[in-house]
Amino acid sequence: MxxxxxxxxxxxxxxxxxxxxxxxxxxxxxxxxxxxxxxxxxxxxxxxxxxxxxxxxxxxxxxxxxxxxxxxxxxxxxxxxxxxxxxxxxxxxxxxxxxxxxxxxxxxxxxxxxxxxxxxxxxxxxxxxxxxxxxxxxxxxxxxxxxxxxxxxxxxxxxxxxxxxxxxxxxxxxxxxxxxxxxxxxxxxxxxxxxxxxxxxxxxxxxxxxxxxxxxxxxxxxxxxxxxxxxxxxxxxxxxxxxxxxxxxxxxxxxxDAEGATKAIAIEVVGAAHEDDAVTVGRAVARSNLLKCAIHGEDPNWGRVVSAVGTTDAVFEPDRLNVAINGIWICRGGAAGDDRAKVDLRTRDVTITIDLSAGPHSATVHTTDLTAEYVHENSAYST
Amino acid sequence: MxxxxxxxxxxxxxxxxxxxxxxxxxxxxxxxxxxxxxxxxxxxxxxxxxxxxxxxxxxxxxxxxxxxxxxxxxxxxxxxxxxxxxxxxxxxxxxxxxxxxxxxxxxxxxxxxxxxxxxxxxxxxxxxxxxxxxxxxxxxxxxxxxxxxxxxxxxxxxxxxxxxxxxxxxxxxxxxxxxxxxxxxxxxxxxxxxxxxxxxxxxxxxxxxxxxxxxxxxxxxxxxxxxxxxxxxxxxxxxxxxxxxxxxxxxxxxxxDAEGATKAIAIEVVGAAHEDDAVTVGRAVARSNLLKCAIHGEDPNWGRVVSAVGTTDAVFEPDRLNVAINGIWICRGGAAGDDRAKVDLRTRDVTITIDLSAGPHSATVHTTDLTAEYVHENSAYST
CATH class of the missing domain: 3.60.70.12 (L-amino peptidase D-ALA esterase/amidase)
Structure with a gap:
């Protein structure tokens, strides 16, 4: 059509x-x-x-x-x-x-x-x-x-x-x-x-x-x-x-269809003081190469989520951050939460939920994993 | 010692x-x-x-x-x-x-x-x-x-x-x-x-x-x-x-010694109106995954340099940007310059020089290429 x-x-x-x-x-x-x-x-x-x-x-x-x-x-x-x-x-x-x-x-x-x-x-x-x-x-x-x-x-x-x-x-x-x-x-x-x-x-x-x-x-x-x-x-x-x-x-x-990607990652930021804060945090997490590699490796490495959040100027307190990956709240209050072994990352669609505990606003930013195929495809594009 | x-x-x-x-x-x-x-x-x-x-x-x-x-x-x-x-x-x-x-x-x-x-x-x-x-x-x-x-x-x-x-x-x-x-x-x-x-x-x-x-x-x-x-x-x-x-x-x-890197890339920004502008531009280029992949592939893709510069708020005019890779000025006045075939990227050390044509200040930011090895190393770090 x-x-x-x-x-x-x-x-x-x-x-x-x-x-x-x-x-x-x-x-x-x-x-x-x-x-x-x-x-x-x-x-x-x-x-x-x-x-x-x-x-x-x-x-x-x-x-x-x-x-x-x-x-x-x-x-x-x-x-x-x-x-x-x-x-x-x-x-x-x-x-x-x-x-x-x-x-x-x-x-x-x-x-x-x-x-x-x-x-x-x-x-x-x-x-x-x-x-x-x-x-x-x-x-x-x-x-x-x-x-x-x-x-x-x-x-x-x-x-x-x-x-x-x-x-x-x-x-x-x-x-x-x-x-x-x-x-x-x-x-x-x-x-x-x-x-x-x-x-x-x-x-x-x-x-x-x-x-x-x-x-x-x-x-x-x-x-x-x-x-x-x-x-x-x-x-x-x-x-x-x-x-x-x-x-x-x-x-x-x-x-x-993103180049070389094997995962579609939705970064849902909730509990934000402003929608802009939610977008800022979502983008910071979406741009963490380390996190994108971890998701590619099906590793629920919430430390890389939290350290990306910490680079932003959004309203939040480090000890009130909660992070879920595919529904399992593996970070609560800025520290380890539920058992990371419960996180199933074999799915193509991955949802990372970040609760800033700072207000009623939310936004979702979408990204992909970082893969060796991305590197291959972009190492040889113009040659 | x-x-x-x-x-x-x-x-x-x-x-x-x-x-x-x-x-x-x-x-x-x-x-x-x-x-x-x-x-x-x-x-x-x-x-x-x-x-x-x-x-x-x-x-x-x-x-x-x-x-x-x-x-x-x-x-x-x-x-x-x-x-x-x-x-x-x-x-x-x-x-x-x-x-x-x-x-x-x-x-x-x-x-x-x-x-x-x-x-x-x-x-x-x-x-x-x-x-x-x-x-x-x-x-x-x-x-x-x-x-x-x-x-x-x-x-x-x-x-x-x-x-x-x-x-x-x-x-x-x-x-x-x-x-x-x-x-x-x-x-x-x-x-x-x-x-x-x-x-x-x-x-x-x-x-x-x-x-x-x-x-x-x-x-x-x-x-x-x-x-x-x-x-x-x-x-x-x-x-x-x-x-x-x-x-x-x-x-x-x-x-x-950066994980998986095969190139040490110096991004020299010259002709900046302020030193802060030079650092901002250097960082933006250093963070371009596309450029880092291109350098890994030994591809002098100056378009990826210029498009990273364009994301910043530094003082510059697009049609006055000059870019050299390993000393060859392949972008002059925001368009194709010297023959890209002259650029030798087989060296481990790579220098990208960006002339903003906007003032006397300069700064150098250092980064590495993005490689499949980086992805491998960071896909499996915690598991």
Missing amino acids: SVTAPLGFRAAGVAAGLKAKGARDLALVVNDGPSRAAAGVFTRNRVKAAPVLWTQQVLTGGRVRAVVLNSGGANACTGPGGFQDTHATAEKVAGVIGDSAGEVAVCSTGLIGERLPMDPLLAGVEAVAAQLSRDGGLAAADAIRTTDTVTKIAFRRGEGYMVGGMAKGAGMLAPAMATMLSVITTDADVPAAELDRVLRKAVGVTFDRLDTDGCMSTNDTVLLLASGASGVTPDPAEFEKKITEVCADLARQLLV | SVTAPLGFRAAGVAAGLKAKGARDLALVVNDGPSRAAAGVFTRNRVKAAPVLWTQQVLTGGRVRAVVLNSGGANACTGPGGFQDTHATAEKVAGVIGDSAGEVAVCSTGLIGERLPMDPLLAGVEAVAAQLSRDGGLAAADAIRTTDTVTKIAFRRGEGYMVGGMAKGAGMLAPAMATMLSVITTDADVPAAELDRVLRKAVGVTFDRLDTDGCMSTNDTVLLLASGASGVTPDPAEFEKKITEVCADLARQLLV
Whole structure:
């Protein structure tokens, strides 16, 4: 279903020759309206790829007619020439579909620091446009994969409207999102300002709470496009819920496909004085390489949890910390609690619960274990 | 030479039975004066082991007669009982050497969350005290090893006085120091307040700038003890230089012995608007698992350097960043520079130079590569 589940959208994915092995590497998503309202959330990395800088400009108008996405090259750290390449790509799309480049968003993913091969890319734009169809969502989702082992798509049905989405990302999942691209579509009729509010809120509690390796990409982009083709103006709360569900669904798919991971770890922080404290603690634990190794080894090493908590400025007293791993409270009052032999870590899903005993707030951050496969995969990525 | 290189110190190391395999696990260092001036720097982790809490209290008096150190157990997250164990250990030492427990520092290292076996430990105190000698520094350094593959000792000769030191630590080397213990001794005559000033300054530019895996321990302790036995009051600047050299020497030994590492990576940040900016950038790069994997794979992936720099709030413009790896400026002006094929990464020592083009300040942070061996070693530490 993907991005073509809602009415008013066509999509396609082709092999333009950007990837070495002839796999699909260029996707196009077109919004046929009647509305073109759109919103975007981008990487907070200060080193932003050319397509991010371009698409941020496009989004200031609150309207997107088409999104062109390529894998096989991030077009990041490519200087003014790289920005011109992005501009030329948008112009090419605009020419082919007969519209304005100012409403064409561009997303790129792949290796940083190399210029894109523009001849195959521009030829690819013609090819992908020729294949646009109402059932092209899956091909588009396939074309944006890099080290992803599966395509990532999701959809939800609202009251008289649909929400669909696709994403890519399998590593470098961090602070604000991941090396991830995601396009979410809906045929609900929602103005750009409301799309922006809803998307920020949804991303804040889903993609933003993935932290697989603490690395923040130069290219992260999540776009939300509304065609209005259903003619339905949704209830704001229900709409927010559906968008959040699609984001959460895609975020979960990113997590379980994270490079080399064998465990999906949910770090639930409860008893926090503020939600921010809960997120801070969750992130600190999610970034502890030592803990991630321990979980990989199925070792309920709660000392590594507690020592990660201790690096934060969250409100807590060390002697009131409680930690459970998969439901067994092996740390109580900052010291050894129930028998660690009771913890069963053979499951793929692992839940670490941290009770700060400092208030009523909570948050969950998701991460993965650290494995030799992660090292192997990332030792040889660009060579 | 180690801690017994300066006059006025005796030391010993024995196997008390805390480690499973009969290796040395208990060390004692005694300052026979005439001075007992001392200073300490401790972990900034808010979860502090019992011996850290105890020794911080001891140091408020500015005097240390003896330091007892054990491996085979961190005595962290052990509650009030664990603190009583530390207290009992100090009392035992005081009884055996005929002095006050209030001037006995205690350091522990090993697994978090388990009580120490006090019977063998207290018996071990008698055994280690019986072996105290002027040439016991090496045995003491051996007894504090955990996953360290070598003993770490250093010394420097000042104008009429000596400085000696020992350290342990092989992983979890981070923000403020490491899972590391270090005792530095001198026979110079220096008051406690001056020792404190010098030690903080030296640690700040040496141990504090090691960041192998971003994990901060509950037990980190660096102690500086002055016996005054040489009768020499050193020139303050020269003394600071010697203490800093010993700290740097020990820090370098920690780095090259880091768990599973095959590369020692120096991240030199130059052209910073402030020294703090340089340290912040250095740390962000040092903590990039993706970069650490790339260096392991001998891949000069400067994109991962630049994207780590972009996560910081340091003063810089993305299009003015320059990056060299082992002297080849492969990123200039935020884009591809010299040919990456010229970078030779087969060396064990790797230097990454980052020019922020924002000012005259600089700092160097040291880290290691991320390897499958790190994962293996830390997946099975407590089991």
